[in-house]
Every structure is written in C-alpha cells, then in structure tokens.
Amino acid sequence: MSSLNLVEQSKRSAAFAAVDKHVGPSVRVLGIGSGSTVVYAAERLVELKLQNKLNPELLCVPTSFQSKLLIIEAGLRASDLDDLPELDPGSGSYASIDVTIDGADEVDAELNAIKGGGGAHLREKLVANASKKLVLIADYRKNSEVLGEKWDKGVPVEVSPLAWSTIKRQLERLGPKSRAQTAVLPAAESVAAAFEFSHPVVVLRQAVRKAGPVVTDNGNFILDVSLGKIHDPLAVEQLLKMVPGVIEVGLFCNMAAEAWFGNEDGSIACRVPRSEMKKQD
Numbered sequence: 001m002s003s004l005n006l007v008e009q010s011k012r013s014a015a016f017a018a019v020d021k022h023v024g025p026s027v028r029v030l031g032i033g034s035g036s037t038v039v040y041a042a043e044r045l046v047e048l049k050l051q052n053k054l055n056p057e058l059l060c061v062p063t064s065f066q067s068k069l070l071i072i073e074a075g076l077r078a079s080d081l082d083d084l085p086e087l088d089p090g091s092g093s094y095a096s097i098d099v100t101i102d103g104a105d106e107v108d109a110e111l112n113a114i115k116g117g118g119g120a121h122l123r124e125k126l127v128a129n130a131s132k133k134l135v136l137i138a139d140y141r142k143n144s145e146v147l148g149e150k151w152d153k154g155v156p157v158e159v160s161p162l163a164w165s166t167i168k169r170q171l172e173r174l175g176p177k178s179r180a181q182t183a184v185l186p187a188a189e190s191v192a193a194a195f196e197f198s199h200p201v202v203v204l205r206q207a208v209r210k211a212g213p214v215v216t217d218n219g220n221f222i223l224d225v226s227l228g229k230i231h232d233p234l235a236v237e238q239l240l241k242m243v244p245g246v247i248e249v250g251l252f253c254n255m256a257a258e259a260w261f262g263n264e265d266g267s268i269a270c271r272v273p274r275s276e277m278k279k280q281d
C-alpha cells in the first residue's frame with residue numbers, strides 16, 4: 001500500500017468510527033466540517049441514511065462552500081446556522097447543534113487544535129461554538145503532544161483585506177515587547193512561554209490556480225502565522241485575536257470533546273482531553 005493510501009485509509013477509518021459513535025437516530029442537527037477527512041464522514045452518512053439509521057428529520061449545518069456541497073450530494077438537508085432554534089430551551093445551553101464532526105490540521109494532548117488549512121476556520125468555529133459536542137477526525141500525522149510539533153505551516157488567521165499588510169506587520173512584531181500582548185499576557189516571560197519563536201513569521205496565503213491571495217468563503221485573506229511550538233494555545237489565540245482586523249484565528253482551544261485518529265497500523269485511537277482523563281482516574 002502506498003503512503004498516500006495509508007493516510008487516506010486512516011482518515012476514512014477515523015471518520016467512519018466517529019460517525020458510527022456519534023450520529024444515531026437521536027441526533028437532530030449535525031454540523032459538518034470541511035476538508036478532505038470530512039469527505040469520508042459524508043460517505044458514512046450516506047451509508048447510514050440508506051440503512052435508515054439516521055433521524056429522518058436530520059438537518060446538517062455546513063461550515064464552508066465545500067461542506068454544503070457534500071451535504072447536498074449526500075442527499076441530506078442543509079440548514080443555515082442562524083435559522084436554527086435553541087436545541088433545548090430552558091436548559092441554560094445556547095446550542096443549536098447536537099454534534100459537529102470536523103477535521104483538524106493538528107491536535108494536542110488537551111485536544112486544542114489548529115484548523116484552517118483549507119481556510120474554513122471562521123465558519124467552522126461558529127458551528128463548533130453552537131454545538132453541544134465537537135468531535136475531531138484526523139489521520140496519524142495530526143496527532144501531537146504540543147501544537148506546532150508536526151504542523152509547520154503556521155496558524156491560519158483570517159483577516160480583513162482592507163488592512164492585511166498592516167495586520168501582517170503587527171503580527172510579526174508580537175513578542176515580549178509588543179503593545180498588543182500586554183493586556184493578555186502582562187509579563188514578558190508569559191509571552192516567551194506561550195510560543196517558541198521570539199517573533200511570529202507571517203505569510204499571506206497565495207492561491208494555487210489563480211494569481212494572488214487565497215480569498216476565503218467570506219471574502220477575506222488568510223495569514224499563516226508560524227510560532228514554533230505553541231505551549232499555551234489559549235494565550236496565543238487571545239493574543240492574535242486582539243489585533244484589529246483579525247477576524248478569526250485557527251486555534252480551537254477547549255472546544256473538542258473527542259478526537260479520533262486513524263493509526264498507521266490500521267487501528268483507530270479515540271482521545272479525550274488529558275485533563276479529563278485524569279479526572280476519571
């Protein structure tokens with residue numbers, strides 16, 4: 001088997017296992033992530049639909065143009081996020097989605113994730129935030145202890161095209177002495193501890209079969225921000241978000257409940273945040 005097949009097989013196994021565990025007849029509203037791994041989740045949903053194992057009223061919420069097409073091609077019903085009511089009025093939860101299944105570019109021990117390799121992280125985060133549960137699916141290359149250990153393309157940051165080069169310069173200067181960091185991480189030591197590099201390296205993402213930058217589904221640009229290893233993802237997320245013109249950061253902190261990985265040997269691993277595991281011990 002070629003290594004490409006192995007990777008694809010591991011994505012497929014993770015996606016199938018996660019869908020089987022989380023998408024039963026009781027699921028009324030399902031968030032569908034974006035990317036190549038989610039394609040296998042859609043494949044499994046089609047099989048379950050044919051076997052009458054899905055809720056006949058199931059609504060699917062897309063996270064991108066690609067994800068909406070997947071839903072339509074699977075013969076499922078798509079709904080816009082803001083058209084959905086609260087799932088459980090009076091419960092104290094504002095969620096409108098039972099569960100969302102989504103891919104990831106890298107996942108750490110606490111299930112903090114880097115997302116947005118396909119530029120979809122703004123809508124993905126909105127959908128994840130409206131979900132009772134976020135379940136990640138990925139191949140073994142994404143399974144890390146610390147973010148930045150394996151994914152070396154940087155944290156995707158969606159920004160306003162109106163000021164992208166100013167935002168880029170400001171992001172490049174984030175570090176122990178920057179103004180933006182002082183409110184979030186008051187001590188110079190904190191920023192030094194949050195990520196490995198002394199200053200971020202920032203690149204405007206370029207399109208492949210079009211001249212010029214990638215333009216997101218929302219009409220914005222993407223800056224890929226390399227920080228080395230990210231030791232404090234929440235602090236980095238907050239730090240990046242404070243820069244005016246930053247629309248969303250592809251760091252998903254404390255959002256995922258489970259992550260499913262297809263391993264190289266064909267097995268499947270399901271992880272929960274390490275701190276949750278400790279509580280159960």
Ligand SMILES: O=C[C@H](O)[C@H](O)[C@H](O)COP(=O)(O)O
Nearest residue numbers: 035036037103116117118120
């Ligand atoms: O913007 C894209 C999304 O965040 C994807 O879920 C992420 O990049 C993982 O994609 P893939 O499943 O293709 O590795």
